[in-house]
Amino acid sequence: MSRSSTSRSSTHGMSRRGILKAASGAALTGTVGGLATVAAGGSAQAAPAVFTHPGMMNAFGELNRAKVRVAAGNDPWLAGWNRLTANAHAQSGWKARPQATVIRGGTGENYGTLYNDIHAAYQNALRWKIGGTGAHGDTARDILNAWSATLTTVTGNADRFLAAGIYGWQFAQAAELMRGYSGFDLDRFRRMMVNVFYPLNNQFLNQHNDACITNYWANWDLCNMASIMAIGILDDDGAKYDQAVNYFKNGAGNGAVQKAIPFLHNDQGLAQWQESGRDQGHTMMGMGQMGAICEMAWSQGDDLYGYDGNRFMKAAQYVAKYNLGQDVPFTKYTWGSGQNCAYNEHTAVSSASRGQTRPVWDMLHYHYARRRGLSVPYITAMAELGRAEGGGGDYGSTSGGFDQLGFGTLLYAK
Template sequence: MSRTSPHRHLDTPELSRRGLLKTAGGLTAALAVGGSATVLTGSTADAAPATFTHPGMLHNAGDINRAKVRVAAGNDPWLSGWRRLTANGRSQSTWTPRATATIIRGGDGQNYPQLYNDIHAAYQNALRWHVGGTRDNADCAVRILNAWSSTLTTITGNADRFLAAGLYGWQFANAAELMRGYAGFDLGRFQNMMRNVFYPLNNQFLTQHNGACITNYWANWDLCNVASVLAIGILCDDGAKYDQAVNYFKNGAGNGAIRKAVPFLHPDNLAQWQESGRDQGHTVMGMGQMGAICEMAWNQGEDLYGYDGNRFMRAAQYVAKYNLGETVPFTKYTWGTGVNCDYREHTVISDASRGQVRPVWAMLDSHYRRRRNLSVPYLQRIAQSVYPEGGGGDYGSTSGGYDQLGFGTLMYAK
């Protein structure tokens, strides 16, 4: 087994994304040159942008315009991604929301599937509006968003309520961001729902971890809540929340902080993911959660993708390589569980759910290989293996199939 240091820092200088944007004359100019210019500094910016960019979460104006132009021209792979979107039942403008005052995840009376189904319907209809220009889809997305913001007051259940607040928080905010400024969308009321229903649970989990030992919860629990805080910060132009999320990613106490989520660096540009000894379904889920954080921050001028010597890239390569059927090194991973930090260990990588398909890879391959022109052969291969990416409803009926918004082929191909 490899015994590489869990906290060794690479000497690779980091890309200051905000410095790049300033040098290139802002977001539009940076997009126009494909993000290929670089400004190397000793560290990334820590503060929220003085002015938030909108749309500026998973998709910026350049992403949307590229998909719109390429689909209209009938070019692949965008057209194949578009057909995957339009074939999904949640992207139909006839979708009827099922908003309710209380969402329960974990314990008795669970009803959270109606929330994630409606979120994915709102997101998919919003994409169809932006790429295809169909007003019926835009109106449908707004109906869903307005229905929930006028109805939802509580997210509850057992500890899984924190997963619901995290996962569905960042996803819902992304759907709303795409409809920002559309006639009839009550953005202010939606922002209030995100601040008052989702954020308190996100913050409670990140600061208290449900009263458990700090290492008890897997990386994904932290990551989905960090993603939600980040997305709410962007949606609400709230610099304090944005900074809270970025700072947790860099230096947080729990397993979602980058050096804890990626505890061991290995040779050959690989790095071990925290949940690798658990199973591959949750490991690949982590690629989607951390990827969403990095992409949203990137569109606001913060390079978390490249933070700490491309640490996340190395983990993504590691996870992709193993799930393509190849071998990877593994360092024994130990942690404490429960309230008293009872000792646990993983001594081998888990092959449970190995090769499970989730729509997380196109975005990562696009960033590292296309934007940054880095060699990521395993990311490239695994992205091609799931082409074209679908979204919620295309990967099974259980909640795991809705942990990512998907459609990366349509929105990130270059």
């Protein structure tokens, strides 16, 4: 697949939506709490004055709803819980295999060790948060502590930027769930994220591996944006959070929303995804990566889901409709590749990997159809086909099956 730090205080139960409402609808740009930052590729954007914790993919409301519904034996939450508890990664006997150096791309690849341990930490953290079992909390804590005591380098060929992005934001999710857990060394984990993952995330968004700005597909930008946003929330770091939000809106590369979704087909309520002419596996990956950014921002009071006239919703509808076996419009997409921006084009939507199952749809369905009350029939139909969603380990053993954290039925059903 080629192609400035400010510390904030944190609180439980207070989101930026509440802060802004109390401020009588103050503008989303400018300063909040006395800070305005200008991040790479964007204009000034104010981070939350107070960060909400837990405040990434799994906010307090979603976790509490799952806990109550599972305890009551209600579906679809119970079906989602059963997918979680059946997963080999979600067992309290999981033992971490931390590495000092993780390599993705080139000689000596070992990154599978990292993504398997991340998903084990996340799934055990969910079992503790929802089921209350201390053995699972201890397992999640021990995995996180083992890696933060060991990992110093993520490297490899250009794919090192994918590793730093995907595994950066996913690792931070598990740590956010374990915040405050007895014996969890949050400070050491934060240092690992800032010293090992963030430099690669930041380097990629600013330099794109010295390639033509359009060389890398949208997912490369998106996973690195997601990692920076997650690190910002984990660290109560307004500047990093701002950097991710600003890049989403105004970034130079293909992950910025108007480049990831280059063409609107408003007469059909659809929008074309940047990788739609490439294949459907990476296109669905994009639904998960952009969805992660939008969900994290939503937890902090920023509506990126609805940004630019629900642009992401229209793209998800487009991707879902095509993968349901129906026709979609396609506008010729052109881009420059390599260091010299050699000309390339896609003239038709790709059928490669069409109809693939990935656990990305329930989060999108429950946001647009339930939180927002919007009609998203194609997203809804895709979600229904994949329910109850599993997670890493349920969709094959290769890296593509671990690009999403999953369990959307358990976590987002309303």
